[in-house]
Amino acid sequence: LSDHPTKAAKEQGVGARLLRKEDARHLQGKGNFIGNMSMPNISEVAFLRSPLAHARIAATRVAQEAENVFLRDSLTGVLDIVADSTLPSYQVSAMPPLAHGKVRYVGEPVAMAFAPTRAQAEDLTELIEVDYDDLPVYVDVASAAAATSDLIHDEWKDNVFVSLSADKDFDKLAAQADVVVTRKMNLSRQCMLPMEGMAVLAYWDHQADQLVVYASTQVPHLIRTGIAQFLQMDQEQVRVISPDVGGGFGYKCVLQREELCVAWLAKTYKRPFRYLEDRREHLIAGANTREHHYEMTAYADRKGRLLALDAKITINGGAYSVWPFTTGLETGQALGNLPGPYAFQGYRCTTRCVATNKPAFLPYRGVARTGVCFAMELTMDALAREVGREPWEVRLENLVQPEQMPYVNVTNKHFDSGDYPASLRRALEMIDAQGVRERQQHAEPDGRLIGLGVATYTEQSAHGTSVFAAWGTPVIPGFDQAAVRMTPDGGLEIKVGVHSHGQGMETTFAQIANEILGVDVARIRLVHGDTGRTPYSTGTYASRSLVMSGGAVSRACKQLLPNLQKIAGHLMGADSWLVQFENGMAIAGDKSIPLAQVANAWYLNPQLLPADVDPAGLEVSVGYKPKVDTGSFSYCSQAAIVAVDPGTGSVEILDYVVVEDCGTMINPMVVEGQAIGGIAQGIGTALYEETPYDEYGQPLASTLADYVMPGATEVPNIRFDHFETPSPHTEFGAKGVGEGGAIAPPAVIFGAVNDALRGLGVEVSQTPLTPHRLLEALAQGREA
Ligand code: MCN
Ligand code: SMO
Known part of the structure; x- marks a missing residue:
């Protein structure tokens, strides 16, 4: 149980080249994606998107026969998405759930409609007419930064979100140089293109009296915070579940306005709604990056x-x-x-x-x-x-x-x-x-x-x-939690708030637990990405899941050890400090019993337990923070x-x-x-x-x-x-x-x-x- 085991120390533990558990369901087409969920009485949502890059919305007209069509003003109780920062130079942009007053890029959602099918919903959006007054368009940074009027956000002083600078011993050291080299480099704008685009399905759970939002997201708890904040609900009234996600890559670590809109529909109508971004929407309006x-x-x-x-x-x-x-x-x-x-x-x-x-x-x-x-x-x-x-x-x-x-x-x-x-x-x-x-x-x-x-x-x-605070984003903590529970038959349930969408955590987190508790990886279940069933976590991004959440899994497993050792030792008639766990067995010298027998004693035969066993039993929830x-x-x-x-x-x-x-x-x-x-x-x-x-x-x-x-x-x-x-x-x-x-x-x-x-x-x-x-x-x- 050393902190730094050598490579392949154990067949399934840390260092083992195990095939990924999650691949079987994907290879067999049995993944659970929002696109293949079905629900009675579900409505599909479509968005009308701006054809212009920068324009004032002069007038909007909705045809009389158009039902279930929404503009910004019809979304009562919804706040604009405001991402604030602690950086002093930062100018804050209010992103309305649907464009309001003006549009700022081609593809910006201006109106929303729902109907039994997506095609019908798209037809409904055709019944909305929008008059636009053109504004100057800023495509490149030079013209945008030079602009003094017709700014992208009217209340700003210029078109600059934020500027930062550093100077450390520059003049002194530059003066000593023999050689000076100057170059320019440019990276173009691009997209991200996960196989699955943005996807959200929301409904009202009458039994729990909760808004349930299935979102294809890397960050279910953050999305819950965002939805609750911008729909002005209590956090406990919102549950966000991230099922199988067909790639995130960063695109899915933020709250999207479409997610907020669909959540609002479910909250308002108390029934299921779904929006699936199509490829064209994704390429035009979605995941822009790298420029x-x-x-x-x-x-x-x-x-x-x-x-x-x-x-x-x-x-x-x-x-x-x-x-x-x-x-x-x-x-x-x-x-x-x-x-x-x-x-x-x-x-x-x-x-x-x-x-x-x-x-x-x-x-x-x-x-x-x-x-x-x-x-x-x-x-x-x-x-x-x-x-x-x-x-x-x-x-x-x-x-x-x-x-x-x-x-x-x-x-x-x-x-x-x-x-x-x-x-x-x-x-x-x-x-x-x-x-x-x-x-x-x-x-x-x-x-x-x-x-x-x-x-x-x-x-x-x-x-x-x-580190995140220095980037102006104070909501991101450098720690995480995990809950671990041994099941009555000696298997293991691990709950984490991060989300695995291709990273293989269902396998790697099980390997961590196997390293410490010796439970067969096949008998370890990772519950992840559900605010209703897991500890809090801000989610998966910034290559943080293994160190933070995997670290918490490791700590939780270690915390489970003393009770496991105590019960196993008692059952075997051995000193508890001698007990080790490997291949599903508790071992003390030449004695051994299956882990299942230890778990069985805790859950189903309490009369066999030692008197001083900790009533926390075979279940722990711990937090972890790197040193x-x-x-x-x-x-x-x-x-x-x-x-x-x-x-x-x-x-x-x-x-x-x-x-x-x-x-x-x-x-x-x-x-x-x-x-x-x-x-x-x-x-x-x-x-x-x-x-x-x-x-x-x-x-x-x-x-x-x-x-x-x-x-x-x-x-x-x-x-x-x-x-x-x-x-x-x-x-x-x-x-x-x-x-x-x-x-x-x-x-x-x-x-x-x-x-x-x-x-x-x-x-x-x-x-x-x-x-x-x-x-x-x-x-x-x-x-x-
Ligand atoms: N791992 C390991 N040993 C290490 C480090 C990591 O075995 N020393 C394993 C981990 O156990 C985990 C995987 O490698 O199974 C990635 O772990 P980690 O580096 O902690 O990264 P995260 O799990 O936090 O994943 C986020 C990261 C990010 S930020 C993007 S973007 C990205 C990426 O992961 N998006 C992905 N990889 C992706 N892979 C897929 N298939 N899909 C995405 O959307
Ligand atoms: S771009 Mo990765 O989700 O940090």
Whole structure:
């Protein structure tokens, strides 16, 4: 029962590569998604959405025959969704459940209708006429930030949500530099596209006298808080259940106005209503993310050792701040995480999030770290070029060294443990960097150009209370709870408030319990994502579930031990301190009895119990908080080889390696699956995915024919190595890993493409690198 068991110490415990329990139901099509629920007398909901990006609503007319049609004014008792922040520069945006007075992006819901079928509900929305008076449209951050009239939010002083800045020893250290390198990088706006879009079904439970909301969400307790707050109800009057969720990725960690509207219908009519976002709605109005702009200047010595960094970051925040995270999250995280895994000491950075006439910006897997890694790593590549060294040599010069751990960096990030340079060296070895350099000496037979890219990043996970508070979001705590109960037959029920929607927690949390209590993983049931049945938790995001909630499961299981040992010892006639649990058995020396017999004594044969047994029995609920509040830092080096076709502009990824360290792995297979999924998404960001807008703010990719995602043929076979440096602060020494994969691919792939194009004097730095963009860059390079 040590805190740091060795790998595969137990067949099913911590470190075992167990197949995921939850996969069987999904592979057999037996998942329980909101889209396939049925309920008697259910009505389907549709929204009328704005055709314009910025306009005043001059008049609305509802045809006389239109029933069950709603505008903002008809939603009595509903407050606007207001996501407040404690950041001093923050301007608050009120997001009405349905647009009111004006519309701020194409696709904004203006009216709502319900009917027995979705098609009928959509027909009803056609009976609403809206007159709009055009306003100037702000698509890009420059025009939005420059505007002084016709602002997106009338009461604001300018179109800037929030701006933050940092300056640490910048002037002093920059002045010592021999080399100065300046670059600009841009990440385009994109979507998230979980397989299942937004989905919500709400009804009134007359027996419990409660509003029950099924939501496809990562954060059921937060959604309950939001719904109760904005519908002005008591929290205990609302129960939120998150059933199977077809992917979250950040899109589902916020309260959506459609969710609030459907909840209001159920509260008002006391019967079931459902809304399912369709793909077009999702692409136009849903999950917008990633649009970052960087101006970077690095100051270094002749070897490429970074002395200081100057950065200006602008984020296109769209029209509204989402509840509860606000635009402060992305802005604050960009400012604090830009320095990445490097040890330089001079830093000056300003970060602004600008409001535009696009849908609200949402957190997406990796959050700001994908952008800052892209900017930082391309700066490293440029610096390496400037000083005439290999890109990895310059990185090795700058990475925090293992003997410096624990290390506090220039933005006060507390790196807990690890060997960053070793992970990069291992990645270079795996990808055979020297071999690539030799290969590059000779022309490829097909005329393509070969390039090698590398990136190292940290993944701050399981952020504590103070970290979220610094981003202006005080509602997020750095702790979590779990309840554990042994069943009368020796199985186990674990209840957690987080939600597993692909992360495999039904398996990994069972592995934690197995490690401590020896219960067969097949006999452990995880109850999650239901405010009516689980302890409170703000939910699953920020790679926090394993460290926080898994930590709580570990503590709860440990707290169950003394009573289990006492009862088992008593039944076996052995000292309780001798009793251990393995493979479903209680063992003391050469004596053993099944756990089921111990549980049976507690529940069904109390006359067999020792007199001093704790009446809390085989059931505990505990809270858990890591030893520090600053988060645990996973880190990772990724490297790739690409082949660039200068004739067609296509980029093929020939090899991709990952050397990651998330501390002790609970299940290495799940860790690899998490990384692969993230990398697939990162490849999308790098090469394919984009939500373009025209000058009128009209979205130009509203179907999957226009919005290109990577498929199986675009995602290469990814090769892994793992380091396991335990965190000193967490149960089992585990650190979070869920977002990491998505952080580095744009940096790695652009680094590789730029390496391939080196001889042509061309550098690319705008995602996604479509063939069109690449050919354009090549043409410009030839002109220059
Ligand atoms: N794990 C492990 N050993 C470690 C770390 C993690 O075995 N040292 C396992 C955990 O037990 C868990 C999984 O890996 O089963 C992810 O754990 P964690 O890093 O704690 O991340 P969360 O569970 O909090 O998941 C959130 C994270 C985020 S923020 C996004 S975004 C994302 C991601 O997870 N969205 C996902 N991965 C996703 N995967 C799927 N399939 N679908 C999403 O929507
Ligand atoms: S974007 Mo993940 O839900 O933190």
